[in-house]
Structure formats: structure tokens, C-alpha cells
Amino acid sequence: MGGLNLEVFKFGMYVMFPIGIMYYFGTNLDERFAVPEFWPKPEQANKVPFDRDEINTELQRLRARRLYLREKRLENEARQAPPSSGENQEGHGS
Incomplete structure (x- = not known):
């Protein structure tokens, strides 16, 4: 089977994938997802x-x-x- 290296890789993916997604979508929210002139003055x-x-x-x-x-x-x-x-x-x- 895969061995210890595969288990370490899988664990790293399980931990880093959600962190990477949160970092990608969590930074620069105002610039990326803001709709200009959405709120009234x-x-x-x-x-x-x-x-x-x-x-x-x-x-x-x-x-x-x-x-x-x-x-x-x-x-x-x-x-x-x-x-x-x-x-x-x-x-x-x-």
C-alpha cells in the first residue's frame, strides 16, 4: 500500500485544502466581491x-x-x- 508518506500527504491535504480555500476567498473581500453603488448614499x-x-x-x-x-x-x-x-x-x- 501507500505507507507513511501517503498518510502524511493525505493529512496535509485534509488540513491545507480548507485553509487555502479560506485564505483565497477570505482576503481582499471588498475589492473582489463588492458591488459598486450597492448601498444608497x-x-x-x-x-x-x-x-x-x-x-x-x-x-x-x-x-x-x-x-x-x-x-x-x-x-x-x-x-x-x-x-x-x-x-x-x-x-x-x-
Whole structure:
């Protein structure tokens, strides 16, 4: 069979292979695997309001946006809905 030299070689491979993989993939992570412009810049991110006036301003903005979107949705629903007349209603009455 192989003998002592083969066993030493196998042991060295068992120990060094994971260490080599960790060294290869563990160094220069920022340069190798970083995606440029992945995280938003601070001026692009949302700012959490802490002051009472800022909170009220943000609530008014959100309320106006919600009402605007509701108006648009109702207009679209009114445009798409066919006018309903009392005719051709199956399963009701008589």
C-alpha cells in the first residue's frame, strides 16, 4: 500500500485544502466581491423625523399622497366599470 508518506500527504491535504480555500476567498473581500453603488448614499436614504414639526410635515405629506392615490384608483375603477342597469341580473328574485 501507500505507507507513511501517503498518510502524511493525505493529512496535509485534509488540513491545507480548507485553509487555502479560506485564505483565497477570505482576503481582499471588498475589492473582489463588492458591488459598486450597492448601498444608497445618506442623502438618498430616508431620514427618520424626530422633531414634532418634522413628524407633522411628514404625516401631512403621506396623507396627501394617500388621498391622491385613492382618487386615481377611484377614477380608474369608475372608468373601467361598465354602467350597471337593472337588466340581465341572474339569480335575483322571481
